[in-house]
Each structure stands twice: as C-alpha cells, then as structure tokens.
Amino acid sequence: MNARRNAVVFGLGLATALLAGWLAFPRALYTRQNQPLAFLHKTHAGKSGYAECGQCHALREDGTFGGIPSLDTCTSCHSERMGTSADEAVLVDAYVKTGQEVPWLIYSRQPANVWFSHAIHVRRANLACTECHSTYGESDQVRIYEKNRISGYSRDIWGHSISRIHFSGRHDGMKMNDCEDCHRRHQVQVGCLGCHQ
C-alpha cells in the first residue's frame, strides 16, 4: 500500500515539475512588450511599390547595414497624419513632430562584441532575407517582443522553442551554436575573430 502511495506521490511531483518546466517556465521567463507603433510591412510594401527588403533595409556603400530606416524615411510621407488610427497619431505627434527616433524594439539585438555582416551573408553567400527573418516582411502582423527577464535579450536570440530541439534540423535562434551550425552546413569556416572582432 505504502509503495503504491509513494509511486503516486512521486509521479505527481514529476508531473508538476514537467508541466511547470515546459509550460509555466517559458511564460514566466519572458516579458511581453508591444512595439511603440504597429508598423505594417505588407501595407507599406504595397503602397511604396517596393518588392525587395533591401530597398528599405539597405546596405550602405561601405558594406555596413543600414538596419531599420531612420525617422527621415517615415517623415517623407508621414509629415502630417495620413489616417485616423491611434498609431498614426502617435507616429506624427510623438516622433515626427519632435524629431525623436522611434525606439523600435530590436528582435535581433546581440551583445556589441559580436560582429555580423549582412553584406557578406546577403551578397557573398546569397542568403535570402527570409532564411533568417522568415516571411515576416510579407505580413501585416506586428510581432510581440519577448524579453528575457534574466539575460535582457530577445527571445529570438534563444529561439522560440524553449528546448532548442529542432527535428527539421533548421536553426531557430541566433545563438553562437546557430551560427556555427549554419556555417557547418554551408561549409564556411570562420575563426573566433570572424565574429568577435
């Protein structure tokens, strides 16, 4: 009788830990934050007629990556309100008129000691933007920014699977292991100083 009771209680403890570890822990670990504005990629691409990511997220002449376009790019169309949405009002009143850059939450922000060249990956390796950024640029869905409470980095760095187990073999995050995996698959070797210059 005692042995059976012990087994049940042990099983309960085991189940509680598994549920907490796989379901509650990831939710507790990350805070969820909205972007300052709901930027609609698909709408902007359609209205501007831009078909390529690089037309807005351009590489500079010296090969460095321009990243998110600056406020000047927004101002060229949004110097006055173009609609009635709350986000439009925030954009024009809080940022365009004050000249303050929009504090976008960067999903891919890495420590500053890591050097990553978009130019090398896009031009030399011919990687498509969607290889790393998925088809986010083709949707009007605004992603929630999930920030790790302990490390302070975005969930995109670790990857969305908390276990980091990918049966497809494709990387999901932006940890050093992911860089190494991708380089191994493409048979491109870089030393320590390739990324940590």
Next chain:
Amino acid sequence: MKITRRDLLVWSAGATAGLVFTPVPYKLLGDLSIWTQNFPWIPQPAHGPVDVKESSCTLCPNGCGMRVRMAAGWPVGVAGARTNPVSRGALCPLGFAAHQLNWHPLRLRTVRHRGQASSWEEARTAFSKACAEGPIVIIDGYPGRAASQHFENFVQKQHGVYRVVLGAESRALTPYEKWSGVPAAALGYDLENARTIVSFGAPLLDGWSTPGRFTRLWAERAAGMAEPQLRLIQIEPSLSRTAARAWQWLAIRSGGQAAFAAGIARVMLEEHLVRASGPMPALTLAESAQQSGISPDAIRDLARMIVAQSPAVAIADDDDPAIAALNVVLGAVGTSGGIVQRTKRAKSYLSAEPVIPSARAVLIDSTVPWDFVPQTDAEVFRFGAWEGGPNKADWLLPAPGFMEELTDIPTAPTSAVETYAVAPRLVKAPPEVQSAVQFLGQADPDLMPVDKIIHTRCENLFRARTGTLCAQQTTPVATIPSVEKLEEQLRNGAVWMGEPQHPGGVRCKLSDWPQATRSECPPCDSLASWRAPVLPPLASKLYQESSLREESDRRNA
C-alpha cells in the same frame, strides 16, 4: 487523506527528478551566465547606431590603418583598413583588441606624486617652478608628430632639450646616418623591390615594423612557393616564428651576428662578388666561423647566393654597425631593393640616454616605453595612460588612452615611401586625464596647439601638390580642390602617400670596418627580450595562452 511529511519528501523527489527533464536548469544556467556578463560594474557600451570610422593605430609609431566599429559612439571592435597603403589591412593582435585598453584595470586615472594621490594643479605648480629654475628635458617616443613639434617649440622657448627614445627598427638605421649624413628618420627599406632579405634576428614575420607590410609581401611572393620571388634568410640563434617560416634559417651562435656579417662581407670582397665599396673586415673567415658557429663553407655559399639573388638587403634587429657595414659592402645603401632615402625633409634626432646629468626636470611623454627609466636627480614628470611597472617618476600623470586624443601619424620608421595620416579623437577622454601637450599648453598658452600644427602640415601637403590620398578611392592631391577638403579626408581616415623617391642620394663613407658592436646591448634576439606590455584581455589571450609569443624559457623545448 492525510498528507504526511514523507509524502512531501517523495513529491519533492519526484519534482526534482522531473525538473531534470525540463529546460529549466539548462536555460537558467545559460541566462545566468549572460546575466553575470551584465553586472553593473562591467563597462557596457551603450546600444545605439552602429557606425564605422577609419583611423590609424597609435599604439606604436607605425600607424597601421584601422577600421573602428562604433556602437552609439563607443568603439566596440577594431579591424585592419585595407585602404592603408602600408599596413594593407593587417593589424597586430594588440591593435585588434586595443579598444579594450581604455577599460584596462591598470588604466591611470589619478595624478600621483611619489606614490601619493595629488592633483593636476600641484603638478602644474611643480612643473612651472622647475621651468623657472633650470633646464627642462622633454623625452618623446614617436618623433615627427605635431605633438613632437609642440614639445620642440616648448623646449626652444625654455632653453631646454628635446630627446627621443627610438624603437629597435629605427635604431637599426642609425649607423647609416653617421656614415652618410642622411637622417635615419629619412631612411627606409625598399622591401618591395628586394629579392633577398637577410634578417639578423629581426622578427619580420612576427610583428616587425608595420606588420602588414612584410607579411603581405611574403604571402604574395614567397609563401608556399618552391622558387620564391622573395627569399628570406633568418640568422638567429633560436627557431623563432620568423625563422620557422623563412626560406632558410641559420642557427647562429648567440652574439655572433656581427662576426657572421663580417664573414659574409669578407667573402664578397675577397671573391670580388661585389664592387669594392667598403672596408675589409678585420676578422678572418675562420674567426667569423668560430664566433658565429657557422662553417666557413656555409658562409661562402650564403655570400654567393645573396649576390646571385640581388637586390638584397640585410636587416638588423637593432643598432648593429657590422650589419649596416655589410649593406654598404653589398651596395644595398641608396639602391633599389635596399636602403633608400624616402624624403629630404626629415631631420636628425638625438637619442635620450638613460643617464640625464644636468636637468632640473624631465618630462616623459606617454609614447615613451615604460622600460626607459631615466637615471637622474631631476624631477621626473611621467605621462602614461596605463601603469607600466616600477618607475622612478616623481610625478605620475594620467594621459589620454587609445583614440582619446587627436594626433597625426608621420611615416612609419622603416617605410620606403613617405606617408601622413591623422588619427582623430574618436572617444571622449575622461576628465581626469591630460596629455603632455595639454599640460605644456597650460604652462605656455602661446604655443601653437596640435590641431593648428596639423592644419599647417595639411596646408604644406596641399601646396606641394604631390602624392596621392588613399581612401576608398585613390586621389591625386593635385586634384583635391582645397586644403580643407584634404584635411577633412585625412581626419576621416585617408592616408597621404608621397611619390616614391628615386634610389640614390645616400652615400656612406666608411673607411674602416666598425669595431665595437652593441656595446650597450647584450647579444639578444628581439623575441627573447620581448616583455609583455599592458595588454587588453583579448590580446593577452592571443599572446599568452595561444603562445603566439613564446616565453624565452619555453623556446627550443
């Protein structure tokens, strides 16, 4: 059903066992390790726009071109700039991690007077008193800069003395100055046109001079080739990294370089391999062989091969008149592929001796190596960005660190062509530090500031209308519309490169083979005498853990 203490223990055991099969311990371990990297006392560069600035390294006089990656205005990475015509994209390991130096634990941040905390005001008062009482000596480590001119102007007004502490590469050129009258600062090695280089212990492939210059040249003309276009013969007692990669390594007896050079010269003259343009060494071939540990046949073979594979040049690792005399005999002075005069504008500098007999005060710039310790009763004002070890300075004055002050970069000491670059101030210096130039400028406000001296030098370059400006594109100076444009480009990392000088103009008068060699320097090779300076963490790792630089007791093990 009653829950007992035993139930709780069993439940905990189950929970603990279950926890192992969840990501919790592994994820927490990773996140906590990242959290520890972000402790508040660890300096963190601000997050912000990433930018790349081009500049020149100021850690040594060679001024390799570098690209500095800035995040929110702070340097977070350094890489070599391919646009620099001399360094050609290469940097030494120290340069690669130099942006970390400003946060080094040994960074000097307070004025110290004989070991006690003091203030700039007290230092200025003491220096002004010293200036009023007697002669001042200013010692500079990188002569030829705008700051150097500032120092010279100051001592001229104060009736003081300006002295320099030259590096080994510059000292190796001083015998030619004595014999030809051409300042050593005007001379350089025309390595690009040489077919054979005989290096007497100079670490040509391990950081010698501008590291990128010879390593690129060697990679293009020698590495992996059965019949290289450029032959490097390393004469050195131990198998250094340069010796290991050279075309030929001759394991000479320690201290036998001068005798070996004499032996080669004797063979060349006796066998009429060269035009008799130098004196016959006093040493016989047998004596040379005995002192150097190399057989007479090997010396003969080498002498014949050097002449057959000319243009050839011998490079000493320090001031060694016998090796310089070998170049005279070889006819490598003032000829293509040898030692050439790159400019007619350079002037001679007097080297600082450690013993300074009569001076009221000695001011040592932060560019002077820490192993220069003056033996003097004078009051010593020592500038330094980092604590470099025991010293006898009365005043230890914190200087700006890497990229924290505007400076200009004259030609690298061994370069065959004249260059000029400007290293702008990319980082704001902490308020508690001052450069020697600022210090002197407060003592004498009438001195021309460094930025005006740089502007004047830019005007001179613009008026001369010669040379080219090397940046992303190469632009002849004659096509640049204004001096302001020229200065702007230089401050943005461009490098001015002069026209290559025609060989000739250096005629050495050497009647007797030099007797005394290295009286002040014990026989040594440069790696054995190398000591770790203040290094940033990454460079420390590269240099020490990966044994890029071996400690002397580990070599030949």
